[in-house]
Amino acid sequence: MARKANIAKEEIIEACWKLIENNTFPNIPRLSQFFKDLDGRGCSNTTLLNAINEWEEAYREYQESEVKDVAEHLSPSFKRFERDIVQSLSVLLDEKVHAFEAQMSLRKEALEGRNDSLSTAYIESEAQLEKVLLELDTAKANETVLQAQQQQLSERLEHTLVRNRVLESELADSARKLQEADTQLSQAQVDLAKQDQTIVMLNDALTNAQHQIKQLQQQSNSQYEQLLTNALSDLQDLAKTLKTSKLDS
Numbered sequence: 001m002a003r004k005a006n007i008a009k010e011e012i013i014e015a016c017w018k019l020i021e022n023n024t025f026p027n028i029p030r031l032s033q034f035f036k037d038l039d040g041r042g043c044s045n046t047t048l049l050n051a052i053n054e055w056e057e058a059y060r061e062y063q064e065s066e067v068k069d070v071a072e073h074l075s076p077s078f079k080r081f082e083r084d085i086v087q088s089l090s091v092l093l094d095e096k097v098h099a100f101e102a103q104m105s106l107r108k109e110a111l112e113g114r115n116d117s118l119s120t121a122y123i124e125s126e127a128q129l130e131k132v133l134l135e136l137d138t139a140k141a142n143e144t145v146l147q148a149q150q151q152q153l154s155e156r157l158e159h160t161l162v163r164n165r166v167l168e169s170e171l172a173d174s175a176r177k178l179q180e181a182d183t184q185l186s187q188a189q190v191d192l193a194k195q196d197q198t199i200v201m202l203n204d205a206l207t208n209a210q211h212q213i214k215q216l217q218q219q220s221n222s223q224y225e226q227l228l229t230n231a232l233s234d235l236q237d238l239a240k241t242l243k244t245s246k247l248d249s
Helices: 009-021 028-039 045-074 082-218 221-248
Strands: none
Touching (some): 009 045
């Protein structure tokens, strides 16, 4: 593979002269091959084309100067050797025509070669463009897939959020019910404490009644009956109090 290096414009023009001396009209492919065979160097087609255009101008001036020199050389002896000169000029013109036709043919081939190079570059550009378009289509397809996946994730997230809100509501309801149960338990404990207190009071009253009964047995019958009546009244009041406490609980 030819290494890329800078080739001076003067070197390219000199190479054009060498090619034309070998009856080969310069063009981009021939110059590229010339430097590749020479030392393996290479440069851009634009550099070669600019140098060729400059050489063509110099070559055209060279041809005009060559014709002018020939005419000036033959002018002093033109009258004396008019016939010979005419013949010589005819031969020379024929040679020039043939040379010009050959050069035009070579130039045509060079233009065709240049067109071939441009066609190759165009084909490569088309291939590169097709590759880029294919990559763009692939990127769009990947973007569509990612958008679909993002939509699925969004739907899952929304479902999860709804489910979390339901669970939070159920948890709040459970906490409320637990609080109500705690309140009922506390009230039941209070009621139970009240019942325990009532039972203690009843036991105390019963003990006092028993004590009073013993005292009545030691007193007179009238006093005994009065004490017994009082004791029964107290027991009835305590019984009513106990019944009322049970109904409240």
